[in-house]
Amino acid sequence: MTDMSNKVSVLFVCLGNICRSPTAHGVFRHLVIQAGLEDKIEIDSAGTAAFHIGKSPDGRSTTVALERGIDMTDLRARKVDFGDFYAYDYILAMDDANYSNLMELALPEHVDKVQMFLEYTQEFSESEVPDPYYGGAQGFDHVFDLVESASLGLLAHIKKHHLS
Numbered sequence: 001m002t003d004m005s006n007k008v009s010v011l012f013v014c015l016g017n018i019c020r021s022p023t024a025h026g027v028f029r030h031l032v033i034q035a036g037l038e039d040k041i042e043i044d045s046a047g048t049a050a051f052h053i054g055k056s057p058d059g060r061s062t063t064v065a066l067e068r069g070i071d072m073t074d075l076r077a078r079k080v081d082f083g084d085f086y087a088y089d090y091i092l093a094m095d096d097a098n099y100s101n102l103m104e105l106a107l108p109e110h111v112d113k114v115q116m117f118l119e120y121t122q123e124f125s126e127s128e129v130p131d132p133y134y135g136g137a138q139g140f141d142h143v144f145d146l147v148e149s150a151s152l153g154l155l156a157h158i159k160k161h162h163l164s
């Protein structure tokens with residue numbers, strides 16, 4: 001892992017790390033690069049489950065992302081580990097189950113790092129990014145919309161609280 005001491009670091013977490021959290025990783029990375037902040041913000045994603053370690057993002061997620069100008073095909077799935085709670089400033093859960101699993105793993109001094117990602121959307125009232133894995137294509141579009149909105153809010157928050 002790179003030295004992240006001078007960077008604000010963000011870890012996106014879902015179940016498998018092949019649909020929702022890589023979408024968040026890819027979208028947020030795109031926004032950070034567009035803003036010229038890639039030297040200031042470290043980004044990664046991980047899953048709470050081990051099913052898909054080493055795999056590329058789901059093709060349904062990469063297709064929707066590519067249609068919207070985001071290439072995340074370089075990402076590979078990994079599982080959350082204990083070191084993540086030390087390494088990352090923001091550990092952002094996609095749904096309530098991810099949040100509960102993270103909170104069970106977190107030490108008391110790290111629980112404040114764990115948040116629901118959709119706390120950062122200003123447009124949607126949902127609190128969870130729904131698991132699209134067993135659903136249709138529409139679910140992947142909705143995931144992208146939620147993730148894009150929360151990513152914009154997260155970047156604004158980080159700029160305001162850490163980089164201004």
Ligand code: 4NP
Binds near residue numbers: 015017020047132
């Ligand atoms: P993700 O979606 O958590 O958004 O990556 C899923 C991927 C795989 C499975 C479930 C959800 N699965 O059961 O294999």
